[in-house]
Amino acid sequence: MESYNRDWMLCKKNDPKYRTGVKKFLEFAFTQGKGNQVVPCPCVKCNNERRKTRPEIELDLLKFGIVKSYTRWVRHGESFECQVDANALDDSHQNIEHNHMSDMLYEAFGMATQEVDAEVGEAVDAKANVTSLAQEKHPAVTEHLQALADGPGRVVATMNSYMVNGCLFRTKDSEMERETQNSGIVVLGENDVEYYGLLREVIEVQYTGGNRVTLFMCDWWDVHSHGRGITKDCFEFISVNIGKVLGNDPYVLASQVGQVYYVQDVAKPNWKVVVKANPRNFYDVPEILVQDSIGETTKV
Numbered sequence: 001m002e003s004y005n006r007d008w009m010l011c012k013k014n015d016p017k018y019r020t021g022v023k024k025f026l027e028f029a030f031t032q033g034k035g036n037q038v039v040p041c042p043c044v045k046c047n048n049e050r051r052k053t054r055p056e057i058e059l060d061l062l063k064f065g066i067v068k069s070y071t072r073w074v075r076h077g078e079s080f081e082c083q084v085d086a087n088a089l090d091d092s093h094q095n096i097e098h099n100h101m102s103d104m105l106y107e108a109f110g111m112a113t114q115e116v117d118a119e120v121g122e123a124v125d126a127k128a129n130v131t132s133l134a135q136e137k138h139p140a141v142t143e144h145l146q147a148l149a150d151g152p153g154r155v156v157a158t159m160n161s162y163m164v165n166g167c168l169f170r171t172k173d174s175e176m177e178r179e180t181q182n183s184g185i186v187v188l189g190e191n192d193v194e195y196y197g198l199l200r201e202v203i204e205v206q207y208t209g210g211n212r213v214t215l216f217m218c219d220w221w222d223v224h225s226h227g228r229g230i231t232k233d234c235f236e237f238i239s240v241n242i243g244k245v246l247g248n249d250p251y252v253l254a255s256q257v258g259q260v261y262y263v264q265d266v267a268k269p270n271w272k273v274v275v276k277a278n279p280r281n282f283y284d285v286p287e288i289l290v291q292d293s294i295g296e297t298t299k300v
């Protein structure tokens with residue numbers, strides 16, 4: 001596949017380079033699929049959550065700008081592998097890759113640095129963010145985090161399975177022939193929102209100082225649309241609409257995930273019921289004390 005330069009994504013919207021880039025993106029997006037008339041729109045307003053026609057997307061991208069972290073066009077038919085070989089990337093590409101990683105790391109570590117966010121203003125670049133924190137010797141900045149921010153990260157391995165938090169995970173594609181289901185992912189987002197998804201890739205990234213971090217690339221169901229993307233019945237069973245996928249930000253740190261299983265909802269073909277696995281130390285499930293008839297207390 002022809003690999004397009006993604007430099008233009010960082011340019012201003014009125015830059016001719018950006019306009020040319022938009023044309024290239026459209027060309028890519030509308031030749032990858034099976035002649036789809038509409039594809040996800042990566043403008044900052046739609047964030048790949050709305051599907052639009054070519055002229056609509058062109059207008060949106062010129063008007064609102066493109067989501068800058070969306071440098072790997074996985075929602076538009078680009079596979080992960082085609083960009084994995086970091087050595088093959090030219091300098092500019094490496095830069096974009098780094099920015100992409102930075103955005104992601106910012107997301108990943110947003111929680112850790114949240115309380116000092118006000119001090120660093122609206123910095124969205126993890127490097128700038130972490131470095132300025134480091135200068136202030138903030139306790140939230142560990143050596144490890146600093147190394148991550150130093151980037152650029154280099155993908156050193158992709159795997160089909162990975163053991164973390166007491167659970168074995170497998171990528172969706174690799175478990176096709178298996179009876180067991182190990183690709184269901186749950187991750188706790190902001191405001192205790194649980195995101196459910198499917199594991200697509202396990203990626204190990206190396207940073208300066210030999211630090212390695214494992215990322216999961218996932219498809220996430222749309223847990224924001226209550227009723228259409230996710231439902232909870234009177235028995236507190238959660239179901240997800242597998243036809244509704246969230247657009248952006250496919251990556252999470254492997255260390256943050258828990259495991260779930262999906263069971264087909266017999267009444268609704270597009271829906272699956274979420275069953276939480278029994279991961280150790282992931283959910284803080286309080287022990288329920290049951291008092292039986294003879295007055296002895298049993299832990300359940």
Ligand SMILES: [Zn+2]
Nearest residue numbers: 041043046060
């Ligand atoms: Zn749009």
